Amino acid sequence: MKIFNTLSSQKEEFLPQGSEVRMYVCGITPYSDSHLGHAMSYVLFDAIRRYLQFRGYRVKYVQNITDIDDKIIDRAARLGISAHELAGRYTDAFFEDMKALNVLPADVYPRATEEIPKMLEIIQGLVDKGYAYPAESGVYFRVRNVPDYGKLSNRTIESMEAGIRIESGEEKEHPMDFVLWKAAKPGEPSWASPWGPGRPGWHIECSAMSVRYLGETIDIHGGGQDLIFPHHENEIAQSESFTGKKPFARYWMHNGLLQLGEEKMSKSLGNLITIRQSLEKNTADAIRIFVLGSYYRSPLTYSEEVMEAAERGAERLRQAVRDETMGTGMEKDAALIDVESFRRRFIEVMDDDFGTAQAVATLFDLAREINRERDAGHNAVQARVALSELARVLGLTLKPPERPFLVAEPFIELLIATRRELREAKQWQLADNIRSKLAEVGVLLEDTSKGTIWKAKR
RNA sequence: GGCGACGUAGCCAAGUGGUUAAGGCGGCGGUCUGCAAAACCGCUAUUCACCGGUUCGAAUCCGGUCGUCGCCUCCA
Structure with missing residues (x-):
């Protein structure tokens, strides 16, 4: 090292x-x-x-x-x-x-x-x-x-x-x-x-x-x-x-x-964004990806756009580890992903003065492999476990963000169920209407092969 | 003025002597989908601020020019 x-x-x-x-x-x-x-x-x-x-x-x-x-x-x-x-x-x-x-x-x-x-x-x-x-x-x-x-x-x-x-x-x-x-x-x-x-x-x-x-x-x-x-x-x-x-x-x-x-950014200059202000808009994972996405000795410039990019990247990693999108009838790990090679690469770049930027890139590459296998009908369990583990080394939880609609959840589920019936009856217009109205209040729907899932828009 | 860092695609950002210049975001085209979303596939830098030099070979080394930033005072 x-x-x-x-x-x-x-x-x-x-x-x-x-x-x-x-x-x-x-x-x-x-x-x-x-x-x-x-x-x-x-x-x-x-x-x-x-x-x-x-x-x-x-x-x-x-x-x-x-x-x-x-x-x-x-x-x-x-x-x-x-x-x-x-x-x-x-x-x-x-x-x-x-x-x-x-x-x-x-x-x-x-x-x-x-x-x-x-x-x-x-x-x-x-x-x-x-x-x-x-x-x-x-x-x-x-x-x-x-x-x-x-x-x-x-x-x-x-x-x-x-x-x-x-x-x-x-x-x-x-x-x-x-x-x-x-x-x-x-x-x-x-x-x-x-x-x-x-x-x-x-x-x-x-x-x-x-x-x-x-x-x-x-x-x-x-x-x-x-x-x-x-x-x-x-x-x-x-x-x-x-x-x-x-x-x-x-x-x-x-x-x-x-x-x-x-x-x-400094206290004495007064041009700052506090951690809590940032956490109102962004997840901790996104903030960590923002920080760890470049070499630590270089200066880093904050902007809304770059934070937004980090947030989307975080969402991409979360998507790869979560299993809701994995079908039940999928083949378990056909050992098609060389998990060890990703682990080796992660260690190699981190051993060189903590190359977190390349470590994060390794995570993205592994996520792509996982998604690719999923599309091919393989449930890449070991690869997803490895992705979670390596992400955790960087302090990334890859957990879905807190859903701020706790009280509303039963109603959201109800709307999703109603929409499913409308879709079964091919009432596309009405079904799409529910989806877009929910999106307006920050609830994003995704129709997957396993059913409809939803997430909160940050 | 002194010390130090940096200038790579639309944006962010790796790579620091030799295969096709990582990765993310964005954009465009396609696959999937009733339509979306997500995901996947393809395209998006013949070129690394500029000018010289060293070398068989440089984004990578050397010199110069221009530009940006930090520290020299409290600050992560």
Whole structure:
């Protein structure tokens, strides 16, 4: 298996340290609803995790929740609630979104506010070793003591100095130094520390959680490309300085960013589509096909049209696995489909840095084979089982979408029965009328050899 | 300005030195159907932004030009 490692800028053979893959993916800051950019990242890493398990690895997956930061504090103050309450609310919403997207839960979701002791331990260690220094406004990391600072984002301290503006009142020894511990301002939530009451800086939590739950060297560290600098660069600097062990993470994986129109979809720009908005119009399978239909390191542009295409594709796969359309008198599997070759192809493309786009294409090809056999009167059971199984590795359920007409179902069935009688009496006009009227209210009928089936139009 | 990514059919998107350039959506024609839908079959890029170069051979490597995007500040 090969993985593109941001650290080396090339594909490397994946060799985990042990039988259990230790994986850390940067999580959210819960101050508003999560958007499709988040969905992209977490769907991807979910697929990676599922694939590693499919290949026989045990995986320990940790994802942090940054439940204290400037934006949470600001937003909570404006709403007149506590930062804790606000963060809790959006963390719950995030979990709901993930569940709806069929993202498997992480093994641990550590929250920043619950990991303060470990952070203080690391900060103290960094101070003791001379990698950090306290000042009035907080404790800072001394970037110049790290000779290889910039190795992940491919930049040097010198090259960055040019564009840096030094703000007045800065207490930092060097403009690139970053804060580990922020001294509390009046009215802000704070925790006691040897340097006075305060709260953690942004990067320290990931180091603390990573080390605590996964050890000093982890296998895979993932996140969006927007985190490469400064977040992951600083994580490396502080973690490796603290533990004295390199590398902090053996494989750094970064997904490309979701674009909306001409720009990146992001909270700060405000041009976003939330996961729940998207789920109102599209199924989770469609969103996953949209995300996994291209190479994860490339940027992906959202549009209604592309989502619609993904939805139709999802429907096509569902059609192939469902058995309502299979006749009862069909021959069972004449072993006409070489299921193993599809499985091999799936593994081959996924082994090459998680080629999900080609994996999805493999699913479509298998679906076509299944449909072809069905048309020829063969019930390709094994192939359909394989399609479901491989789809599940990508987190696709291929289950029919929820039918939103629960109460109306008996009436729909009644209309279908009436229409059947009309068709038997060759009252085509009336029968067609029922079909088109139902279509107008979002119920699509299909007359198959086994009878009429219906589905809800999304 | 520095670092990085990218430009493949109407749209999305694989492929990164050598058989007919994956797959999805859309479109057109056909099969099936009372008609549809779904499904299947066929067609839909002699060509991979442009210009040079290397090579027996390049979408794939090198140089240049044009264009798009990201990061360098909070962000998946």
